[in-house]
Amino acid sequence: MNISKVWGVSFSPTKTSKKIVDAIASGIPGVERNSLDLTYPGKIEARTFKPEELVVIGVPVYAGRVAPLAVQRLKAIKGKTTPAVLVVLYGNREYEDALIELRDIAIRASFLPVAASAFIGEHSFSSSQIPIAPGRPDSVDLASAASFGRKVFKNISQLQDVSSLSCLQVPGNIPYKESMGPLPITPKVNQTACTHCGMCISTCPAGAITIDDALIMDVERCIFCCACIKTCPEDAVSIDAPPLQEKRLWLHENCAKRKEPELYY
Numbered sequence: 001m002n003i004s005k006v007w008g009v010s011f012s013p014t015k016t017s018k019k020i021v022d023a024i025a026s027g028i029p030g031v032e033r034n035s036l037d038l039t040y041p042g043k044i045e046a047r048t049f050k051p052e053e054l055v056v057i058g059v060p061v062y063a064g065r066v067a068p069l070a071v072q073r074l075k076a077i078k079g080k081t082t083p084a085v086l087v088v089l090y091g092n093r094e095y096e097d098a099l100i101e102l103r104d105i106a107i108r109a110s111f112l113p114v115a116a117s118a119f120i121g122e123h124s125f126s127s128s129q130i131p132i133a134p135g136r137p138d139s140v141d142l143a144s145a146a147s148f149g150r151k152v153f154k155n156i157s158q159l160q161d162v163s164s165l166s167c168l169q170v171p172g173n174i175p176y177k178e179s180m181g182p183l184p185i186t187p188k189v190n191q192t193a194c195t196h197c198g199m200c201i202s203t204c205p206a207g208a209i210t211i212d213d214a215l216i217m218d219v220e221r222c223i224f225c226c227a228c229i230k231t232c233p234e235d236a237v238s239i240d241a242p243p244l245q246e247k248r249l250w251l252h253e254n255c256a257k258r259k260e261p262e263l264y265y
């Protein structure tokens with residue numbers, strides 16, 4: 001079949017999912033490329049993709065599932081038996097039921113999953129003092145993503161019609177494991193160091209940060225993605241509350257061995 005356009009669709013607070021989606025799309029030769037970012041509230045564009053387009057969909061793993069806010073944002077996109085390449089990004093622990101959940105979301109939205117993958121991204125909770133998969137995806141991961149894109153495209157080009165493909169098998173369990181619940185914590189702001197530059201506000205995917213005389217974090221909205229922490233040019237935002245600091249240390253000690261991308265066709 002002929003593909004007229006490749007779309008990279010991502011929800012990606014700390015940009016690792018977006019990097020891999022873009023790298024997969026970059027491996028696809030000679031076809032117009034476009035992207036749709038579902039990360040930021042107020043900038044989300046609903047779209048139904050055509051049967052002859054190819055859509056690469058990337059989201060992060062939170063607690064072994066698709067990040068709950070990504071599940072909400074993915075409701076903006078639909079296919080029309082549109083071939084889709086799925087990708088979950090995880091922080092070198094496990095991705096558990098996230099890839100099968102993403103496959104099922106894609107099928108329900110009338111996409112046809114033709115390939116899927118799990119890549120590793122620097123863990124959102126990683127810091128320079130307590131690194132977890134620092135610098136991932138690195139150049140090796142990006143090369144692997146581009147080569148995956150090339151191979152998927154070659155496979156699709158050789159098919160008459162993707163709708164005859166059987167359901168793509170990926171790891172994971174149904175019913176899925178329980179999703180993460182709310183946590184009674186938010187990042188803390190060092191109000192003395194904060195210059196009110198607003199970068200954290202524009203990078204927060206949940207619209208959880210507002211500014212009055214001081215920066216205010218909304219505990220109900222915060223999804224703990226840590227985009228504000230990674231973006232702040234003054235290092236004025238941190239999240240060191242006990243449950244999160246314990247988790248960070250556990251991940252640092254127990255998930256240090258490098259994992260490699262997994263690809264499914």
Ligand SMILES: Cc1cc2nc3c(=O)[nH]c(=O)nc-3n(C[C@H](O)[C@H](O)[C@H](O)COP(=O)(O)O)c2cc1C
Pocket residue numbers: 011012013014015016017018059060061062063064065089090091092093094095120121122123124125223224225226
């Ligand atoms: C609340 C939360 C839960 C997470 N749960 C997992 C997990 O279960 N397994 C894992 O390996 N990484 C986990 N991560 C790490 C992210 O999946 C990883 O950093 C991913 O690359 C982030 O994607 P993004 O850069 O597109 O935001 C979690 C991150 C957050 C913020």
